[in-house]
Amino acid sequence: xxxxxxxLADKALAGAVVTRDExxxxxHAPVDExxxxxxxxxxxxxxxxxxxxxxxxxxxxxxxxxxxxxxxxSQSQKHASMPRGASPPALPAEPAGFPPPRDSLRxxxxxxxxxxxxxxxxxxxxxxxxxxxxxxxMVTATRGPSQRDLDTICAAATQIKAEMDxxxxxxxxxLTEAKAVRLASSGVDRFNHNLETSERHYGKIxxxxxxxxxxxxxxxxxxxxxxxxxxxxxxxxxTLDDLLDLAxxxxxxxxDSVPVNFLDARPGTPLAGTPLxxxxxxxxxxxxxxxxxxxxxxxxxxxxxxxxxALQVMALYPANSIFTQGYLTTAGATPHxxxxxxxxxxxELELASGETVPADPDAVAHLGAPTRRPSLPVARG
Numbered sequence: 177x178x179x180x181x182x183x184l185a186d187k188a189l190a191g192a193v194v195t196r197d198e199x200x201x202x203x204h205a206p207v208d209e210x211x212x213x214x215x216x217x218x219x220x221x222x223x224x225x226x227x228x229x230x231x232x233x234x235x236x237x238x239x240x241x242x243x244x245x246x247x248x249x250s251q252s253q254k255h256a257s258m259p260r261g262a263s264p265p266a267l268p269a270e271p272a273g274f275p276p277p278r279d280s281l282r283x284x285x286x287x288x289x290x291x292x293x294x295x296x297x298x299x300x301x302x303x304x305x306x307x308x309x310x311x312x313x314m315v316t317a318t319r320g321p322s323q324r325d326l327d328t329i330c331a332a333a334t335q336i337k338a339e340m341d342x343x344x345x346x347x348x349x350x351l352t353e354a355k356a357v358r359l360a361s362s363g364v365d366r367f368n369h370n371l372e373t374s375e376r377h378y379g380k381i382x383x384x385x386x387x388x389x390x391x392x393x394x395x396x397x398x399x400x401x402x403x404x405x406x407x408x409x410x411x412x413x414x415t416l417d418d419l420l421d422l423a424x425x426x427x428x429x430x431x432d433s434v435p436v437n438f439l440d441a442r443p444g445t446p447l448a449g450t451p452l453x454x455x456x457x458x459x460x461x462x463x464x465x466x467x468x469x470x471x472x473x474x475x476x477x478x479x480x481x482x483x484x485x486a487l488q489v490m491a492l493y494p495a496n497s498i499f500t501q502g503y504l505t506t507a508g509a510t511p512h513x514x515x516x517x518x519x520x521x522x523x524e525l526e527l528a529s530g531e532t533v534p535a536d537p538d539a540v541a542h543l544g545a546p547t548r549r550p551s552l553p554v555a556r557g
Contacts, residue, residue: 178209181216188220188470193427196420202464203416207456217463217494224471225496228526229518229535230311231511232345232475232497233304236504238291238316238325241284244349244384246372248409250285250442250505251317284317285444291316291325297332298339305340307500307511307540310528312336313345313368315504319385320350330362337363343528345405350385351393356400366433367397368405374421377414394429403432407477410461411439411453419461423468434472436465436495438479440506453479455487459494466494478503489521501543511540 184198205213245254292300297314304312314329321329325348333344346359347368359367371390372378378387394406406429408422426434438458441450453461466474475497476484484491488509491498502508509517518525519535526532 178212178216181205181209181213184467185216185219188467189223191470194467196424199420199423199464199468200416202467203419203457203460205460205463210456210459213463214459214490214493217466220466220470221474221494221496225473226532227523228496228532229492229523230473230497230526231307231309231500231514232311232313233300233307233309233501234499234504235292235297235300235304235312235314236317237297237314237329238318239284239287239289239505241288242317243319245382247381247446248372248412248439248442249317250445252445253284253288255285255445285442291328294328294332294335297328298335301332301336301340301342301344303501303543305342307543308515308525308527308533308536309342309500310497310526311343311345311366313347313366315347315368316349317504318349320352321348321355326355326358329364330358333359333363341528347405349393350389351396353396353400356396356402360400360402364402366403366405367394367400368433368435369393369397370407370409370435370437371422371425372408373412373414374418375425376421377412377418381412391429394431404429405433405435405473406431407433407435407437407475409437409439409478410458411450411479412447413450419464423465427468432473433475433497434465434469435475435477436462437477438483440479440482442505453483455484458483459487459490462491462494473497475499478506481508489517492518492521492523511543512537515540 184194187194241253242251243253245252301312316325329346336344343365344363345366345368346364369390371387373381375387394404398404406426438453439450441447462476474495476491476495477499480488498514500509500511500514515535515537519537524532525535
């Protein structure tokens, strides 16, 4: 192991905060030092998480028609129109107090569908539990949850908690104090709301809400008693300083979980055609986040498969959790593939109960690829 990376691991394990210059050095590490860097990051990861890996499953509970203009997201209504000559679907009138109906001539690149039923969301949780996932996350494409959507998510959460031992996460956009308290009381353990990038870079990616709006929602979720899941996306055209700002801002927020996504640019969005992050840089970024967040649940999230490709397994050395069964609008590795990767690398699964069990690809082979709403093709840089 290179002495510099070993010293950085020692520092993180001693509880000292790595400096910005040290974190920057990780991002600049030569390719020849990749294995030494991963070894140092694994020392930190192993001290707090052992060889445990937790599987997380996303459920796209409400697809598309989002009024926000996040430049990376294919679920934004603002990024595309219905094809010429197509007949727009009839839209039901919204009750008073709900967001205004979308422009009927516009359709999100991802496609659109109303919120799933409670039964559908519970069935998704059963599939996640069968895959031996630790956590199931229900996600809606929206500025913030309407009362109707909140009723559905909370009813599903209550039923899921009564039926199975799995941790629940929700990602529903901006929160109010009252809505956060209701989610927590219904059984939602964790709330996700990513900062995405630095405050400085944020306005180049999103204009319909601010970076500080996102910070406020994370703080509201924390005050309501939920764990906080908050990370970002690498590959949005940010500088290294932006990436460092994000890492240290998340540390200051003291979040419980940091998902690190890698941009898989979606057709029809402003960022379509953006090149993929290089796999070695993706690994360095994960190592940097591990050194800045030694004790935190660090997840290699969206874009894992297409960005890291043959190097996916190496992400388990800095990160301790992954998504399985795909993402919100794109396919991903099956539970069988992920169990196989985890077992082959000598890691184990951590369940919601705290129990550690062997990965078992044969036991989850029947799950196959999840049934999903129509998704966009994988974008290749």
